[in-house]
Amino acid sequence: MASSTTSPLRRPQVILFDVNETLLDMGPLKLAVNAAFSNKAAFNQWFGLLLQHSLVATVTDSYFAFATIADAALDMTAHMLQERPLTHAEKQALTARFVQLPPHSDVPEGLRQLRAAGYRLAAFTNSTAAVLAEQLRYAGLTEYFDHQLSVDAVRRYKPHPDTYRYAIEEAGVAPAEALLVAAHGWDVAGALAAGLGAAFLARPGQTLYPLAPLPTYQAPTLTALAEQLV
Numbered sequence: 001m002a003s004s005t006t007s008p009l010r011r012p013q014v015i016l017f018d019v020n021e022t023l024l025d026m027g028p029l030k031l032a033v034n035a036a037f038s039n040k041a042a043f044n045q046w047f048g049l050l051l052q053h054s055l056v057a058t059v060t061d062s063y064f065a066f067a068t069i070a071d072a073a074l075d076m077t078a079h080m081l082q083e084r085p086l087t088h089a090e091k092q093a094l095t096a097r098f099v100q101l102p103p104h105s106d107v108p109e110g111l112r113q114l115r116a117a118g119y120r121l122a123a124f125t126n127s128t129a130a131v132l133a134e135q136l137r138y139a140g141l142t143e144y145f146d147h148q149l150s151v152d153a154v155r156r157y158k159p160h161p162d163t164y165r166y167a168i169e170e171a172g173v174a175p176a177e178a179l180l181v182a183a184h185g186w187d188v189a190g191a192l193a194a195g196l197g198a199a200f201l202a203r204p205g206q207t208l209y210p211l212a213p214l215p216t217y218q219a220p221t222l223t224a225l226a227e228q229l230v
Contacts, residue, residue, distance in 0.1 A: 014171040018182035019125040024101040049073040054157040063155040099134040110222025111144040122147035159190020185209035
């Protein structure tokens with residue numbers, strides 16, 4: 001996919017990476033959730049509810065950890081699909097898979113190229129700091145990141161502006177000196193609204209939000225994005 005027509009930023013001082021689906025392949029978790037409910041629509045139903053109700057938690061100022069909302073969303077999924085409710089142990093086994101996700105095949109090389117080009121990199125997630133650290137260890141990606149950042153620090157979820165402000169403050173840069181990389185249109189829209197640059201990774205099944213401005217960069221893979229940035 002070609003880069004967008006939006007004028008590129010000056011060289012970013014730090015690149016922030018969304019984690020789930022952007023860096024990590026959620027395919028194994030998708031298979032597990034669909035199998036648990038014996039329904040091929042279960043994962044999309046569940047993950048959509050998880051994201052939706054993380055926003056509910058933010059706008060109602062009733063913060064819960066991402067895994068807690070994920071657990072509740074499994075109950076909601078069972079009800080909406082008219083399937084039997086999962087047991088506590090079954091739900092724990094599924095949410096534990098968040099820390100057992102492999103990286104997309106293009107990710108290690110893309111991160112290596114960006115590090116070699118002198119970029120500072122930060123992982124930036126809606127999961128807690130403990131979950132993020134375990135995810136990066138499991139995926140073998142820890143060494144690439146200068147910062148590991150969780151919205152848990154501000155008790156709001158992306159795309160709330162406070163989350164992006166927190167991330168750039170932790171990185172010690174101005175909004176225009178940061179670039180967010182994400183496979184979600186809502187995350188890209190949030191970063192742009194907060195004054196950051198944004199790059200959309202067009203993972204299969206993901207799309208941009210058509211009512212938001214175009215991202216600064218677009219690419220099908222992280223290695224393709226690295227070629228634009230290096």
